[in-house]
Amino acid sequence: MASNGIVDVRPKFEKIYSELKAQILADPAFDYTEDARQWVNKMLDYTVPGGKLNRGLSVIDSYRLLKAGEEISEDEVFLGCVLGWCIEWLQAYFLILDDIMDGSHTRRGQPCWFRLPKVGLIAVNDGILLRNHICRILKMHFRTKPYYVDLLDLFNEVEFQTASGQLLDLITTHEGATDLSKYKMPTYVRIVQYKTAYYSFYLPVACALLMAGENLDNHVDVKNILVQMGTYFQVQDDYLDCFGDPEVIGKIGTDIEDFKCSWLVVQALERANESQLHRLDANYGKTDPSCVAEVKAVYRDLGIQDVFLEYERTSYKELISSIEAQENESLQLVLKSFLGKIYKRQK
Numbered sequence: 001m002a003s004n005g006i007v008d009v010r011p012k013f014e015k016i017y018s019e020l021k022a023q024i025l026a027d028p029a030f031d032y033t034e035d036a037r038q039w040v041n042k043m044l045d046y047t048v049p050g051g052k053l054n055r056g057l058s059v060i061d062s063y064r065l066l067k068a069g070e071e072i073s074e075d076e077v078f079l080g081c082v083l084g085w086c087i088e089w090l091q092a093y094f095l096i097l098d099d100i101m102d103g104s105h106t107r108r109g110q111p112c113w114f115r116l117p118k119v120g121l122i123a124v125n126d127g128i129l130l131r132n133h134i135c136r137i138l139k140m141h142f143r144t145k146p147y148y149v150d151l152l153d154l155f156n157e158v159e160f161q162t163a164s165g166q167l168l169d170l171i172t173t174h175e176g177a178t179d180l181s182k183y184k185m186p187t188y189v190r191i192v193q194y195k196t197a198y199y200s201f202y203l204p205v206a207c208a209l210l211m212a213g214e215n216l217d218n219h220v221d222v223k224n225i226l227v228q229m230g231t232y233f234q235v236q237d238d239y240l241d242c243f244g245d246p247e248v249i250g251k252i253g254t255d256i257e258d259f260k261c262s263w264l265v266v267q268a269l270e271r272a273n274e275s276q277l278h279r280l281d282a283n284y285g286k287t288d289p290s291c292v293a294e295v296k297a298v299y300r301d302l303g304i305q306d307v308f309l310e311y312e313r314t315s316y317k318e319l320i321s322s323i324e325a326q327e328n329e330s331l332q333l334v335l336k337s338f339l340g341k342i343y344k345r346q347k
Contacts, residue, residue, distance in 0.1 A: 009060050009077065010053070016081045017049050023140060024133050043113070043126050047092040048085075050108045055091060056084030058204035058338070059211075065337060066212045068330040076211070082141050083207040086134045086155065090199060093130035094162060096123050101170065102258070109251075131159070147210040154206050154216070158198050165194025172261050180281055183261045183269060189231060191261060197230020205334060225322050225335055232315045233342050238263040239308045240347065242296065249347040256292045259285035264304055265295075271302045316343055 021044050025037050032040075060080035064072060098104075099112040100123060106112060114123035134155060142148045169191045175182045202223050206216055216223075241253030242264055255262045265284060272280060276298050283291035299305070316339070323335040 009081070010057065012077065013053065013057055013060070013081045013084060014049070016078065017085055020082065020085055020137055021045075024136060027136055029136070040129065043129075046110075046116075047096055047113050047126070047130070048088055050110075051088070051091065053084075053088060054341070055200055055204055056081075056088040059084040059087065059207045061337065062205050062208035062334045063211055065333045066208055066214075066330050068333065079141060080208070080211060082137060083151075083211070084204070086137055087199070087203055087207070089130055089134050089137070090155070090159065090203075093127050093134075094166075094199075096127040096130065098166070100124065101166075106251075147213070150210050150216065151207070154203070154210065158203050158206075161194045161198045162196075165191055165196070165198075169195055169261065173259055176261055177259050177285060180265070180269060180284060183266050185266050185270070188261055188263060188266045192231050192234040193227050196234050197227040201226040201230035201233070201338065205338075208334070219331075221322075221326070222331060222335070225319065225326075226338070228315075228322070229319060229335075229338055229342070232312075232319070235263045235308070235311060235315075236342065236345060239305075242299065243305060244346065256284060256295045257287045264299055264308075267304055267307055268299055268302055271304075271307075272298065276301065312344070 021041065024044070025032065025041060030036075060077060063076070063080045095107060096113050099107055100114050100121075104112050105115060113119055113126065114121065119126075135152070138148070138151055138155070142151055145151075168187075172182060172187055172191060205222065205226055206219075209216060209219060209222075238255060238260075240249050241255045241262070244253065246252045255264075265280070268280060269277070279294055279298050283294040286292070319339055320336075323332055323339070326332045326335065
């Protein structure tokens with residue numbers, strides 16, 4: 001049966017999570033005790049499926065667009081969903097460890113996994129398990145595919161890039177805490193591209209390209225466009241953290257309190273006069289609401305909101321022209337669909 005007619009693959013996607021979880025809990029490589037099975041079952045349900053699932057759903061969406069006009073078999077839909085879940089597993093692994101490193105309290109509207117009384121630092125090992133589940137899932141479903149090795153290489157490389165971006169973020173924030181001038185645009189862009197853009201934007205499309213029989217070496221320009229898009233996405237995130245409506249974005253931003261190397265503070269530091277620099281130095285990274293208000297006042301005085309709107313306009317224009325320079329029309333569709341989902345978003 002052809003599945004090109006299914007517009008909303010989400011219900012099918014969500015159902016496949018349960019199948020993958022059951023396969024992991026029955027993996028013959030480990031003889032589960034009942035306690036271990038219950039732990040992994042609860043840990044997976046708590047950490048993997050709770051997000052927006054955008055990254056995971058992007059694999060099958062992109063694959064459909066790449067195969068424009070062709071019928072897609074149930075098996076192809078299933079495999080696209082499996083790869084999507086591998087990305088969601090990767091995300092869960094990063095977030096569990098990220099929350100420990102940042103000392104976070106909540107994630108996706110509930111306490112972080114490591115904050116649960118019985119969990120604590122067992123969460124570190126849970127993160128390692130999640131990472132290993134990806135290899136187990138890929139082996140179960142893709143071992144006989146000609147692109148199996150390329151898939152493994154792709155996940156390994158993107159994980160390395162993301163972990164390296166996280167390192168850069170951690171050491172930059174550590175230095176920035178004593179010296180705000182460390183927060184400069186090239187540093188910001190490098191952190192964002194490695195920490196976010198590769199796994200959130202490039203990875204889903206790369207998975208779809210491999211499924212479609214493409215060689216990733218022939219699509220370096222697609223990678224570059226997606227990494228640019230990921231950068232634009234993070235700049236939006238930084239903007240919304242400060243100026244977005246908490247009701248709409250679903251969380252209260254804390255980038256100022258957390259001393260984040262945010263696009264807003266980098267832009268402000270580039271434009272501030274002596275007295276504004278002093279105000280930023282004195283108030284950035286403090287949890288006191290009056291300090292946060294003072295930082296936002298400096299942002300407003302410097303017209304940072306207008307700077308963002310201009311950045312958004314030029315980024316969109318540049319991305320559209322890069323996309324339209326692509327010869328492959330179905331790839332253009334994939335890239336435009338990604339850009340359409342994030343342009344001028346409010347959350």
